[in-house]
Amino acid sequence: MLGKNILGLENFSAEEIRLVLKTAREMKKIIGGGVKKLPNLRGRAIVNLFLEPSTRTRTSFELAGKYLGADVVSINASTSSIVKGESLRDTLMTIEAMGVDAVVIRHKAEGAAEYAAQVVKPVIINAGDGAHAHPSQALLDLFTIEQFKGRLAGLKVAIVGDILHSRVARSDIFGLTKMGAEIHLAGPKTLLPRFFEFDGVTVHENIDAAIENADVINILRIQLERQQSGLFPSAREYARVFGINEARLRLAKDDVLILHPGPQNKGLEISNAVVYGANSAIHEQVQNGVAVRMALLDLTLNGGQL
Numbered sequence: 001m002l003g004k005n006i007l008g009l010e011n012f013s014a015e016e017i018r019l020v021l022k023t024a025r026e027m028k029k030i031i032g033g034g035v036k037k038l039p040n041l042r043g044r045a046i047v048n049l050f051l052e053p054s055t056r057t058r059t060s061f062e063l064a065g066k067y068l069g070a071d072v073v074s075i076n077a078s079t080s081s082i083v084k085g086e087s088l089r090d091t092l093m094t095i096e097a098m099g100v101d102a103v104v105i106r107h108k109a110e111g112a113a114e115y116a117a118q119v120v121k122p123v124i125i126n127a128g129d130g131a132h133a134h135p136s137q138a139l140l141d142l143f144t145i146e147q148f149k150g151r152l153a154g155l156k157v158a159i160v161g162d163i164l165h166s167r168v169a170r171s172d173i174f175g176l177t178k179m180g181a182e183i184h185l186a187g188p189k190t191l192l193p194r195f196f197e198f199d200g201v202t203v204h205e206n207i208d209a210a211i212e213n214a215d216v217i218n219i220l221r222i223q224l225e226r227q228q229s230g231l232f233p234s235a236r237e238y239a240r241v242f243g244i245n246e247a248r249l250r251l252a253k254d255d256v257l258i259l260h261p262g263p264q265n266k267g268l269e270i271s272n273a274v275v276y277g278a279n280s281a282i283h284e285q286v287q288n289g290v291a292v293r294m295a296l297l298d299l300t301l302n303g304g305q306l
């Protein structure tokens, strides 16, 4: 995977996904150990170009780079020359001129990461482009599922909520179907993609059908910033019909694993009790995010020797 741009999981083979998960398992041991510093990326430079808000993804990419010994700089939209009208292309070329080895980019436009890969040479890692893709999130979801379930193939995974605007759902679908999981999508009709023809994916309008007997439920945030008003009647109505609470959880398997990429709208798509309940792996997902991002940086910049 040396030099590979990480744009979306549609461009990954099952072998590459397995390699990332295996490398992340090694990285996780390092994070859990006393001294979190490897020499793998010493002398390398990474820029985090985050033009949309982020807490988890940006911090975990930053720590991942630092734990591997790289120099890491983060740029936010509000404090960069983008405020002065500088284009994405000029911003990228400026970063490239400083000798950077990788750019981790988050942008509100679908295709921004792919565009970046066309205009500059450093490795490009997509940290979320509009509603299109969020490959590192999907890989940490796969990693977390495998950690708890011991496998991915044959699992019933429900992905519920705002599928239409979710880059996480799209990347999860590519990753999980490649690994042999069975996907069940559910949400209000207005938040479901109109056309979804994909082997291994079933679309439900009734959320109970999607979560019945599920091994895993990935609950998506309602993307209030990406939708016009009127896609569902009211927050109360949404919570009642589609929200995941303890009563609804009983339809799934007893040991169902609850995922949410964060940040949560508590009381809307997920109840407080479910976020902090015994089935929740939401906190673990955040920890695993660092290990998976270390794996991605090491594999793309270093070829992955441990």
Ligand code: NCD
Binding pocket: 056, 057, 128, 134, 137, 167, 168, 220, 221, 261, 262, 263
């Ligand atoms: C996700 C994102 O930004 O796409 N969050 C994340 O990366 N942890 C999901 C979301 O914002 O709902």
